[in-house]
Amino acid sequence: MVGRGGGGPPGAACRRLPEDQRRDRGWSPPGIGAVSLRAWLEDDPARWDAFVEAAPYRSFSQLWEWGELRREGGWIPLRLAVGDAEAGDRILAGAQLMVRRVPLFGTALAYAPRGPVGALDEDAAWSELVAALRRLAIAERVATIRIEPEATTSSPVGQRLQARFWRRAPANQPTKTRIIDLARSEDELRADLRKKHRQYVAKAERAGLTIERFDGGADPDTIGRALADFHRILTGTGERAGFNTRPPGYYRQVWQALAPANRVRLYVATRDGNRLATLFHITCGGHAAELYGGATPEGTDAHANYLVKWAAILGFKEEGFATYDLWGEPTSGIAHFKEGFGGEPIELVGARDLVVNRAGDLIVRAALTARDQLTSSRRARNQPAATTTVGGFREATETDGATWQALLERVPSGDVLHDWEWAAVAELDGTPVRRFVLEEKGEVVSICSAQVRRTALGRSFWYVPRGPVLDYDHPNAQQRLQRVVDGLRSAAKADRAIAVRIEPRVERDSPAAALFDQIGLKRIDATLQTPDTRLVDLLLDDEALLATFDKDTRYAIRRAEREGVHTSVVDDPNDDRALAELHALVTQTLDRAQYRLPSLERYRAIWRGLAPAGRARIIQARHDGNLEATGLLVIEGDRSIYLYAGSIREAKGETKRFPSYAAQWQMMGTAREMGSKTHDLWGVAPEDAGPDHPWYGYSLFKKGFDGRFVSWAGSWELVVDTAIYRLREVFARLPGR
Known part of the structure; x- marks a missing residue:
């Protein structure tokens, strides 16, 4: 030694x-x-x-x-x-x-968590x-030393780690977080809260919620009961949000190890004796980190999760701590929630490997891969109906939810129709979803959600809307796509499916679109999703963005303001009134255009799935208190989607107030605040369409907001049962069909 x-x-x-x-x-x-x-x-x-x-x-x-x-x-x-x-x-x-x-080789891996x-x-x-x-x-x-310092990418340490002998490695700790400066006054901290966050904190206080605080000096029996409730709340949150939790004994061990030096805190929001939301913290020096937390459904409804976090921030300030770490932003929804509490966004440098023995390093990496595969296998065995098929392609389980959503939000091919929560919408539509993931070395590199429509005699057709989702710019994109298609073929065959229709979110004539032809899929003309759209760049500031709009659109936005049209943003998942108003106005608009009308229950499924995760907002435009335009905004990573919208039609001779323009302008501003860089106007007529096209009117409205015209690549079919598929084609060509 x-x-x-x-x-x-x-x-x-x-x-x-x-x-x-x-x-x-x-x-x-x-x-x-x-x-x-x-x-x-x-x-x-x-x-x-x-x-x-x-x-x-x-x-x-x-x-x-x-x-x-x-x-x-x-x-x-x-x-x-x-x-x-x-x-x-x-x-x-x-x-x-x-x-x-x-084992057996004697070589080792050394890991410095948040070190040196x-x-x-x-x-x-x-x-x-x-x-x-x-x-x-x-x-x-030791063959390989993996470090993961708590240093930002722009720090001197971050610069040092650019040296060639430091190999990039998968991060085990969150690389993005927000740090709150507790040296600021309470008034300054409160002013940093987003307006809605201040309202929800106040609302929770008025509703009679109180805060319990436990530290290392808590009585063992008392903290034992509190930790049991903490674990119950955390586990329930994990099951709903799709993240893993540890057994209760783990959290007790952490508490017992750190309590003697008083380096642990537990905050709990309570009402009428019921514990509704909780946060578990660990401290080091003047720094407090918020490691674990959750809320019950009742706690979410009562905004207990807002109150408990605010109470913890103030509590650590009162104790004299210098900084409060919100500890990670795994999804855009969680990031948006945490962003509402202020603080400085921080991006850490991540993990690096120092390879000391190259032969031993190969052994270590193989062992890590085997471990990850074993972990995935164990998780799969603990989940019902988890189907493993071809080369890392397997059926997703509930524990994959957070990883699924993180990939969807990270890559450009991610789309709301592949959102983890969209399965409930598809179920309501009568097309239950089968979810699949493709793994490489323990990392999920592709996700695929297939909607299953049953036909006669126990057969089915599968449909993959706006998927598969993967990084189509990756050097191994074609091999990954091939493995996904092979896996889909195997799983669909087991389900007695006739074919799988695939409609990815890739642009026409792009290298990504060519991959689908190269792997031998059958291109078809029909699409189930809107084939064209406009994508608006939100990286510009307000004045620059307005300048890209046509003059009539700029006039309409300014005229709406002069006419007293006021906009608002609804983010409360329990606001059923705003949802009902959205559905009513969209129904009125679509009825004028003689389009199929989605049910209110479908809207509820979308809202209740996406809003609690911070991925949906309802935008409203009112005049003299009357709702005149409204729309549903969805956020997926750095992309926003204008999903549904409706507006009134002014009476003949009535002053034009242009509420739909005001609502769309507010929607773009809200999307940008939530981190969106590109706004998808979600469906327009072809560029050369004339006034006789059924989409001409609202496409003209969207065209006024400029944006790049995009045609999606279209659809391909993966034929699973060739004989039945050909018979179906022949039948479709018969006279009278």
Whole structure:
């Protein structure tokens, strides 16, 4: 082993190997620069934690107790310290490494969660730390060291990690978050809240909700009951939102490990003795991180999740903490919710691998892949009807919800019709959904939602609306698409399907569209979705965006304002009145155009699925209190969709107020505030269409907002039962059909 140092001077509590042994095992004498630095393995918990809590770069994941918690999972914690030998071995930088050996091979992976920590901006400390990591790896037979420092992409550490020998690796911790500065006054913090957030906090307080706060000094029986309720709420939230939770014993162990130093807090929102929402925090130095949280359905209705977060922010401020970490933005809905509490958006550099032994690194990576596959297999066995087919293509389970949504929001081919929550809408339409994912090395790289329509004699047709979803610009896009199609063929055949119609969200004549022809699918003329649309660039500011509109549209927007048309945004998932008004006005509009009218229940399924996740808003335009235009806005990642809309028709001779223009302008502004970069106007007539086209009128309205005209690629069919499919084609061509 390498030398281990305690809190005293070198030679007292530091046990160091003789010089020749240290050299043989990869250690060399300390370098001498402006200061004399040396590296050792620290064995004093109090000294280590004092260093971590005071470090410029720091995280609770680097605390001694957190490392000890990992032992049950088979990890061995090592605390590598770099210090100034001339200042009593004062620790300047370090890394708590979790080491895990690959069975039978002896080699190991070392992982520094949210580490290294310390004065990482100092050149000498950083250089010695990296050199010490290499020496430690050789001495401990570690092939790969994975670090994931709590450093932003623009920080000096982020710049250091651009060096070629640092290999990018999958992040285990959230890379995006928001940090709230608790040095601000309570009035300033309240002013930072989004208007709706302030209203919901006040509404929850008026509804009689109260806050319970527990810290490390709580009575064991009391905190035991509170943690049981916390786990119940967290588990229920995970089941609804599609994320995994751990057994209750895990959270008890975390509490028990960190409570003696008072590094844990639990906040709970309660009404009439019922616990409705909760947050679990861990602290490190002056920093508080919000790790786990959830709310019951009743708590969501009562806005308890807003109140408990606001109470926690104020509570940590009152305790004297400097910053509050909202800890991650896994989906756009959660990101939008957290954004409403203010704070500075932060993007961390993510994970990097330092490969010390290339042969051992191959073994480690193979072991990690096998572990991920085993984890997926275990999850699949615990879920009903999980079908694994071709090369990583399997049926999705409820635990895939968060990963599914994250991929959909990240890649350009993602669409609302593939949203995890859209399954309830398809079910209402009579076409239940089968969801599938494609995995590579434990990572989901494609998702596919197939709507199943039953026919006579137990047969079916499958339809994939705006999918499959994958990164069509990836070098392996064609191979991935082929594996998805092969998997679909196998699953559809087992369901006795005749064919699968595929209608992806890719543009006509694009390289992505060509992939579908290259893998041998049958192109067909018919489409079930609108074949053309307009995409408006929202990256411009208001004045620049207005300038792109035609002059009549600019006039209508300004005229609506002069006529006293006021717009508002509805984001309350329980606002059934706004939903009913939307449906009534859309029905009135479509009835004038003699279009098929969607049911109110369908609108409810969309709203109740997307609004609680922060992915839908209702926009309203009123004049003298009367609703004159309304529309449904949907957000998927950095894309927004103008899904449904309706407006009144002014009486002959009545002053024109242009409420639909005001509503659309508000919709674009709201979409941009929610992170949208591109606004999809969702369906227009072909570019060369004349006044006789049924979509001409509203296409002219949309054209006034400019935007790039886009034709989608169309549809392809995957033939599953060739004989029945051909018979169907022959029957369709018979006279009289």
